[in-house]
């Protein structure tokens with residue numbers, strides 16, 4: 001452990017798998033007490049067990065981002081257990097297609113998919129910010145340059161577009177706008193707010209749903225000739241929550257192999 005997040009309490013939504021699970025492990029390795037969250041207790045408990053096994057501190061609090069009461073309870077429970085919240089990594093999102101495929105073309109538009117995507121990726125994110133901000137403000141000491149941090153995970157696909165993803169991209173694009181708004185409104189109270197715009201990262205779910213055609217499409221877009229790994233996003237998130245980023249707010253850090261600048 002190198003202790004870049006020592007003493008911090010970090011909520012990471014959607015950390016029962018994929019990028020969130022990787023960030024949870026890295027945050028714990030950097031000394032944070034991590035609140036692992038998602039709907040699946042089974043997968044959340046496995047992430048917590050792995051972190052504890054490696055000597056880190058973590059616990060699981062279930063939360064469904066499509067349910068405002070559940071979001072409020074997540075933050076209240078985290079404060080009750082740990083006394084503070086220093087970081088909110090807003091990572092959870094749904095791709096919400098019945099088939100398990102990410103693509104939901106506009107010609108196949110389905111109201112259930114639309115509702116779930118809006119409820120989780122837009123409404124849920126706004127409620128999450130609303131309920132977490134009081135704790136983040138409370139933990140910050142801006143006069144001493146001690147800040148709290150919001151990091152929201154966006155996708156670079158919103159910049160380039162891609163076939164068959166109008167619902168997913170439409171509900172992910174607002175992330176960058178949200179963090180800029182929060183950066184303006186809450187910077188004075190010591191809350192930094194940034195976005196990581198992720199390119200294609202080889203998570204288990206991404207590899208499962210990616211077609212060969214899409215693979216080739218992304219590699220053509222990338223300036224670098226390879227895909228991202230979960231640790232690429234975790235490295236960026238650790239930086240943005242650490243004191244090394246004390247003067248960084250309102251920005252979008254592209255971690256996307258040059259797919260979009």
Ligand SMILES: NC(=O)c1ccc[n+]([C@@H]2O[C@H](COP(=O)([O-])OP(=O)(O)OC[C@H]3O[C@@H](n4cnc5c(N)ncnc54)[C@H](OP(=O)(O)O)[C@@H]3O)[C@@H](O)[C@H]2O)c1
Pocket residue numbers: 013014015016017018019020037038039040041043063064065066091092093094120153154155156172197198199200201202203204205206
């Ligand atoms: N992988 C990529 O290439 C890539 C690229 C660009 C952006 N991103 C973004 O990175 C983030 C993580 O993606 P990933 O690839 O790691 O996906 P993933 O493995 O499918 O993880 C998604 C996480 O979100 C949680 N989640 C989904 N719906 C939820 C809900 N209603 N309430 C609470 N939690 C919910 C899931 O947990 P439960 O099932 O336990 O609820 C899971 O832990 C997303 O915001 C995604 O848009 C990923």
